[in-house]
Amino acid sequence: MTEPTKILLDESDIPTHWYNIIPDLPAPPPPVLHPGTLEPVGPGDLAPLFPMDLILQEVSQDSYIEIPEPVRDIYRLWRPTPLYRAHRLERELDTPARIYYKYEGASPAGSHKPNTAVAQAYYNAQAGVRKLTTETGAGQWGSALALACRMFGLECEVWQVAASFDQKPYRGSMMRTWGAAVHSSPSTVTNAGQAILAKDPHSTGSLGIAISEAVEVAATNEDVNYSLGSVLNHVLLHQTVIGQEAAAQLAKVGETPDVIIGCTGGGSNFSGLSYPFLREKLAGNINPTIRAVEPAACPSITKGEYRYDFGDTIGMTPLIKMHTLGHGFVPDPIHAGGLRYHGMSPLVSHIVELGLMEAEAIGQVECFEAALQFARTEGIIPAPEPTHAIAGALREAEECRESGEEKVILIALCGHGHFDMAAYDTFLSGELHDYDYPSEAIAAALAEVPVVA
Numbered sequence: 001m002t003e004p005t006k007i008l009l010d011e012s013d014i015p016t017h018w019y020n021i022i023p024d025l026p027a028p029p030p031p032v033l034h035p036g037t038l039e040p041v042g043p044g045d046l047a048p049l050f051p052m053d054l055i056l057q058e059v060s061q062d063s064y065i066e067i068p069e070p071v072r073d074i075y076r077l078w079r080p081t082p083l084y085r086a087h088r089l090e091r092e093l094d095t096p097a098r099i100y101y102k103y104e105g106a107s108p109a110g111s112h113k114p115n116t117a118v119a120q121a122y123y124n125a126q127a128g129v130r131k132l133t134t135e136t137g138a139g140q141w142g143s144a145l146a147l148a149c150r151m152f153g154l155e156c157e158v159w160q161v162a163a164s165f166d167q168k169p170y171r172g173s174m175m176r177t178w179g180a181a182v183h184s185s186p187s188t189v190t191n192a193g194q195a196i197l198a199k200d201p202h203s204t205g206s207l208g209i210a211i212s213e214a215v216e217v218a219a220t221n222e223d224v225n226y227s228l229g230s231v232l233n234h235v236l237l238h239q240t241v242i243g244q245e246a247a248a249q250l251a252k253v254g255e256t257p258d259v260i261i262g263c264t265g266g267g268s269n270f271s272g273l274s275y276p277f278l279r280e281k282l283a284g285n286i287n288p289t290i291r292a293v294e295p296a297a298c299p300s301i302t303k304g305e306y307r308y309d310f311g312d313t314i315g316m317t318p319l320i321k322m323h324t325l326g327h328g329f330v331p332d333p334i335h336a337g338g339l340r341y342h343g344m345s346p347l348v349s350h351i352v353e354l355g356l357m358e359a360e361a362i363g364q365v366e367c368f369e370a371a372l373q374f375a376r377t378e379g380i381i382p383a384p385e386p387t388h389a390i391a392g393a394l395r396e397a398e399e400c401r402e403s404g405e406e407k408v409i410l411i412a413l414c415g416h417g418h419f420d421m422a423a424y425d426t427f428l429s430g431e432l433h434d435y436d437y438p439s440e441a442i443a444a445a446l447a448e449v450p451v452v453a
């Protein structure tokens with residue numbers, strides 16, 4: 001019998017619960033602090049921006065949280081997502097490793113982001129919220145939230161960083177197709193945007209500025225809330241449908257992963273894939289290596305410091321203990337826009353500090369070389385972000401070729417690259433290059449991070 005290429009589950013196998021790893025960890029993560037008082041923030045501090053159900057999930061000690069049926073019903077549009085065995089890639093690499101990839105590009109928005117967008121839109125709709133605001137860099141998150149808001153009858157307003165608003169016009173088209181309003185950020189419709197434009201009328205924007213605009217509108221309107229696509233505990237929680245399905249799919253073919261690899265921007269797709277396996281690792285049932293791959297141009301885990309810092313560039317958010325390059329650090333314009341975040345999810349950071357997961361940084365040229373090899377064997381053209389996970393898997397598979405080890409490698413292919421073909425053109429024409437490690441910019445940004453005793 002030939003071994004299967006595509007391992008599928010039934011709709012009835014969509015997980016019924018999200019998995020919360022926090023109660024299973026050997027030590028609890030440090031609290032989020034109010035920047036003024038340096039006291040832990042309470043639910044009330046977050047209430048102007050988020051509905052109470054999500055605030056409670058953020059601090060929940062329950063191992064399992066039931067997925068509301070209306071959310072599961074929308075998940076049915078694309079879940080369970082396929083798990084593929086990369087037979088052709090393995091043959092080309094001449095490796096004894098067996099490579100599996102969980103394909104989240106199957107969602108309508110083309111990435112894993114709708115897994116949390118749908119949940120967030122649902123709880124906000126339940127709370128009587130009229131509109132959600134958010135920021136988006138590359139446009140993946142904005143399109144996921146636009147889709148989710150449409151499904152629950154919410155309005156959606158997105159601030160897209162001006163540089164990517166101009167470079168990726170079709171992400172905006174996608175958001176408008178689902179009914180969202182999209183602004184180029186900095187915009188003239190908020191005080192924050194006007195202040196930036198007064199100083200620099202040609203500002204190309206930044207994620208930090210776009211966050212300020214979206215938060216301002218949510219904080220100043222009673223029936224408007226704000227939504228975040230990564231970093232926070234509840235976002236990582238919602239993504240655990242990925243790993244739960246992957247575990248069931250691997251079990252179907254009698255496999256146990258030896259290495260689990262994901263790309264990390266804010267840590268949500270990587271956490272979503274790996275936490276259900278980490279649960280088994282903590283229980284002593286399996287012992288996979290779990291590895292985050294980050295861009296060499298924005299290496300928060302491998303080169304950052306583990307300390308309290310702001311989540312945004314301007315310094316408006318609570319203080320979060322995480323691996324950070326400094327909130328003022330602006331990474332070079334690599335094509336993986338979704339990985340250009342100065343920090344890391346506090347939960348991923350904590351788990352790395354506990355020694356339960358590891359990280360490596362890879363430059364974008366190696367990532368695009370890996371992506372091309374992947375596209376030319378497996379067919380799917382990956383988004384620039386998961387090219388990091390693919391490059392990490394290729395390093396492992398090549399080691400297996402040398403050593404003869406038959407490792408089982410599992411990766412998250414968290415999105416397709418159909419809106420990123422300009423990046424592929426740059427690579428194919430030989431113009432893609434790596435940036436030097438920005439040690440001076442990182443040192444300067446770290447010098448500005450508040451000191452919390």
Ligand SMILES: *Cc1c(COP(=O)(O)O)cnc(C)c1O
Nearest residue numbers: 140230265266267268269385415
């Ligand atoms: C947003 C995004 C990322 C980065 O976010 P994580 O929270 O680290 O997953 C990675 N890949 C894709 C396709 C994205 O849309």
